[in-house]
Amino acid sequence: MKPRIFIDGEHGTTGLQIRARMAERTDVELLSIPEAERRNAAMREDRLNEADIAILCLPDDASREAVAFLAGNASTRIIDTSTAHRVDPAWAYGFAEMDGAQRARIAGARLVANPGCYPTGAIALLRPLRQGGLVAADHPVTVNAVSGYSGGGKQMIAQMEDATREDHIVAPHFLYGLDLAHKHLPEMRTFGLLDREPIFAPSVGRFAQGMIVQVPLHLRDGVTPEQLETALADHYAGQDIVTVVPGAEAQALKRIDPTELAGQDTMKLFVFGSKDGRRANLVALLDNLGKGASGAAVQNMDLMLRG
Ligand SMILES: NC(=O)C1=CN([C@@H]2O[C@H](COP(=O)(O)OP(=O)(O)OC[C@H]3O[C@@H](n4cnc5c(N)ncnc54)[C@H](OP(=O)(O)O)[C@@H]3O)[C@@H](O)[C@H]2O)C=CC1
Ligand SMILES: CC(=O)N[C@@H](CCC(=O)OP(=O)(O)O)C(=O)O
Structure with a gap:
């Protein structure tokens, strides 16, 4: 059967x-x-x-x-x-x-x-770095993100698409979760191996599917963006759902489109480093309804x- x-x-x-x-x-x-x-x-x-x-x-x-x-x-x-x-x-x-x-x-x-869709990106970026000792458990982590509006389910889809509704949303992009109490915080903390909940700033854009999750970091002395990329690439080697975009390819990018992986079940991770090597921006790109x-x-x- x-x-x-x-x-x-x-x-x-x-x-x-x-x-x-x-x-x-x-x-x-x-x-x-x-x-x-x-x-x-x-x-x-x-x-x-x-x-x-x-x-x-x-x-x-x-x-x-x-x-x-x-x-x-x-x-x-x-x-x-x-x-x-x-x-x-x-x-x-x-x-x-x-x-x-x-x-x-x-x-x-x-x-x-x-x-959760946002934690999928945040945990993917943070956990291998925590396990490798490259980010401390008490690091004051912040997570910034933009989601397609399908992330809000049938209700938000209708609010964004149906201009006749009283609660129609006209904004092309809006912030929410302004009380810093988003329902995804506990899992980000637990599976991101963090001592405390991150500051999480989600937002929604006027596109149905797709998501960018960013974790900007000041790096500890002795830690470089290249080390972060290597740790992520090592962690995700041997499977094809989560891929780490190689450094040279990532550094050549001018912009990232949150809808790039819409309709796909994969996730891409990027490490962008500053010239002085002291700062990095970790980025996860996924479909909130795919891998999310x-x-x-x-x-x-x-x-x-x-x-
Ligand atoms: N959308 C996304 O990107 C993501 C969603 N999720 C999670 O998936 C779950 C579903 O979300 P989503 O699909 O977006 O939500 P939707 O509102 O689009 O769909 C929820 C469905 O559940 C039905 N439903 C609601 N209450 C009940 C009930 N008491 N008994 C039976 N059926 C019920 C709704 O029916 P009705 O039409 O009558 O309300 C609707 O068909 C949520 O927990 C969400 O957090 C997770 C990751 C991402
Ligand atoms: C845009 C939007 O509203 N997104 C939802 C998250 C998606 C969702 O429904 O939550 P899970 O991923 O936990 O299942 C929110 O922020 O509540």
Whole structure:
């Protein structure tokens, strides 16, 4: 029998993109609920319990509810794309390239928490540098980012695209998270191996998909931008989802387009260094709905299916 997959929230932004990635697959059976019944709790509970893998593409509270529907069911494995369980030690953090052992951890896990889109970039940049001792645990890290508006789900897509709405957003680019309490801070701190939460300044641009995450750094004495690039390149060697753009190629760039990887499930990392070698800007380029959400969920599902 083929493994049965149920995407709870299949008609939302992340869920639809997972479905699109699964459209041609004949190795799995997709369980489904008609769109009009998407909030029917009894139908969701049935599908969740029938599934071999349930992928939750829901707001945090609805994700917690779905997990509660599965209480006592040890056979349905869960991939949660929400923020609800990301720093819960009972859940494997679904960033396969994060560590040598993470792929196997995900493959063997019953509970997998997909990373947030912004943390995927920030952790990718910071963790290998923390592990290599090139950035201190107490470094006052800041993270600046711009996301495509699909990052805000159906609600923000409508606000950006439908000029007839009362809450239509006209801005070409706006800052948010101004209370410095963004929901991604705990996972950035935990998996970025930092002593404290970074200062995180997210923003949204008038494009649907794509993302840039930047970590600007003053370097410690004796640490050079080239060392940072080497540490990242060594860490991500041997796989083709996260790539480090070689220094000469990066330094020749005049600009970076946040939409460059829209529609793709890969991520590019860059290290830009100042001439005096004392400062660096670390940059991650990804699709918020690719490696930042749906692409990563399908990658994790495949790891779990292969065991
Ligand atoms: N968009 C992105 O780039 C990313 C999103 N994520 C995460 O993915 C999850 C889903 O986000 P996204 O797809 O953007 O959101 P959307 O709002 O686009 O989709 C959410 C879906 O869940 C449904 N839903 C909401 N509440 C319930 C409920 N109580 N019971 C059943 N279904 C419900 C919604 O239905 P209805 O239409 O009725 O509201 C909708 O179909 C979130 O946790 C988000 O944090 C993660 C990384 C990136
Ligand atoms: C542009 C925008 O609003 N982005 C969302 C992040 C994407 C998302 O929904 O959160 P996860 O990545 O944690 O699942 C936000 O800042 O809340």
